[in-house]
Amino acid sequence: MKSLRILTTAALTLMLFSGCESQMTQSEKGALLGGALGSGLGAIIGHKTGSAGAGIAIGGVTGALAGGVIGHAGDQTDKQAAQQDEELRRQDAELRRQRRELEELKRQRGGDDGYNNDSGSGARDDYRRDPPPASDSRY
Numbered sequence: 001m002k003s004l005r006i007l008t009t010a011a012l013t014l015m016l017f018s019g020c021e022s023q024m025t026q027s028e029k030g031a032l033l034g035g036a037l038g039s040g041l042g043a044i045i046g047h048k049t050g051s052a053g054a055g056i057a058i059g060g061v062t063g064a065l066a067g068g069v070i071g072h073a074g075d076q077t078d079k080q081a082a083q084q085d086e087e088l089r090r091q092d093a094e095l096r097r098q099r100r101e102l103e104e105l106k107r108q109r110g111g112d113d114g115y116n117n118d119s120g121s122g123a124r125d126d127y128r129r130d131p132p133p134a135s136d137s138r139y
Helices: 001-018 027-048 052-108
Strands: none
Touching: 027 052
């Protein structure tokens, strides 16, 4: 019965702190969740072995460390994803700038970009020219 009370207290503590999740990093959330789960499991195991207090302490510390390490990995993944998103945003802005510049250059040249716009194929006009003479080099 005592281990059930401890487990209930740990669960209530976890729910209390989970309301503040918007301000907590994944490392902190992981440490809190790991500590609560570790304490609960430690209480159950410690109760079976006759030392619930030691089980709670060992389980709580072990769970908090494991949860913190896992949460830290999640923080690093989020940081890397944010950096990649920022790089994609910069590349997209550069691509849009280059497209605007290309359109401006086309307007300045009068739309003559060397492509056969009549056929709609996008093929260059110079493919119709005679190919260069083959060299008569013998191997």
